[in-house]
Amino acid sequence: MAEQNYVELRHVNKKYKDFQASDDINFGIGKGKLIGLLGPSGSGKTTILRMLAGLEHADSGEIIIDGRVVNDVPASERGIGFVFQNYALFRYMTIYDNVAFGLELQKMPKKLIKERVTKLLEMTGLSGLEKRYPNQLSGGQRQRVAFARALAPNPQVLLLDEPFAAIDAKVRGELRTWLKELVEKLGITSIFVTHDQDEAVEVADEIIITNHGTIEQMGT
Numbered sequence: 260m261a262e263q264n265y266v267e268l269r270h271v272n273k274k275y276k277d278f279q280a281s282d283d284i285n286f287g288i289g290k291g292k293l294i295g296l297l298g299p300s301g302s303g304k305t306t307i308l309r310m311l312a313g314l315e316h317a318d319s320g321e322i323i324i325d326g327r328v329v330n331d332v333p334a335s336e337r338g339i340g341f342v343f344q345n346y347a348l349f350r351y352m353t354i355y356d357n358v359a360f361g362l363e364l365q366k367m368p369k370k371l372i373k374e375r376v377t378k379l380l381e382m383t384g385l386s387g388l389e390k391r392y393p394n395q396l397s398g399g400q401r402q403r404v405a406f407a408r409a410l411a412p413n414p415q416v417l418l419l420d421e422p423f424a425a426i427d428a429k430v431r432g433e434l435r436t437w438l439k440e441l442v443e444k445l446g447i448t449s450i451f452v453t454h455d456q457d458e459a460v461e462v463a464d465e466i467i468i469t470n471h472g473t474i475e476q477m478g479t
C-alpha cells in the first residue's frame with residue numbers, strides 16, 4: 260500500500276505581480292518525514308513554506324494537510340511551527356517568555372505553561388537559561404530557543420527556513436545532527452529549506468530540488 264502523505268501540494272501556482280514564484284508545484288511528504296527543500300536563492304523555496312503555513316495564498320492548486328484542503332484555513336489553525344533564518348526572537352522577553360509566548364496566546368493555564376516550557380528547554384538543551392535575554396545567548400542557543408518556541412504549541416508540521424544559515428560552520432554541523440535526532444524523536448513532519456547541498460544530504464530523509472519556481476528533481 261502506498262504511504263499516505265501527511266502534507267501534499269497539488270498543482271500549486273503563485274505569482275507576485277507577473278513573476279511566477281511557484282509553477283505547478285507537486286509533492287507529498289509522509290508523516291514524520293524530514294524533507295529537504297534545496298535550491299538556489301530566488302528559486303521559490305520560501306514561497307512554498309509561506310503558502311503551507313498560510314502566510315501567503317496560492318493562486319491555484321491545493322494545499323493539503325492531514326487529508327484536508329487548507330487553502331482557506333487561517334495560519335493560526337493549521338498546526339504549523341515555523342523557524343526562520345534570523346531567529347526572530349522577541350528581544351525584550353526572557354528565554355522563558357519567548358518559549359511561553361504561543362501557549363499564553365492559547366490561554367493555557369500558567370502551571371501547564373511552566374511544565375511545558377521546562378520540558379521544551381530540557382529537550383533543546385537550554386535548561387538554566389530561562390531568565391536570560393536573547394542577546395545574552397550564542398547564535399546556536401538562540402536558534403534552539405526559536406525551535407523550542409515553534410514546538411511549544413505542539414505543531415503537527417514544522418517548517419524550517421534556512422534555520423542555520425546565520426550560524427558559524429562549526430556550530431552548524433552540531434545543530435544539523437541535533438535537529439535530525441530531535442525531529443526523529445518527535446516524529447514531526449518537517450520541511451528543511453537550505454541552499455547547501457551537503458546540509459540537505461546530511462539532514463533530510465528525502466530531497467526536493469527547486470529551480471525557477473519549479474521542482475526539478477525529487478528523491479532520496
Ligand code: ADP
Nearest residue numbers: 275278280298299300301302303304305306307
Ligand atoms: P527562495 O526562498 O528560494 O530564495 P523565494 O520564494 O523567497 O525564493 O522567492 C522566489 C522569487 O519570488 C524571488 O525572485 C523573489 O524575489 C520573489 N518574491 C518573493 N516574495 C515576493 C513578494 N512578496 N513580492 C514580489 N516578489 C517576491
Ligand code: MG
Nearest residue numbers: 304305306420
Ligand atoms: Mg528563502
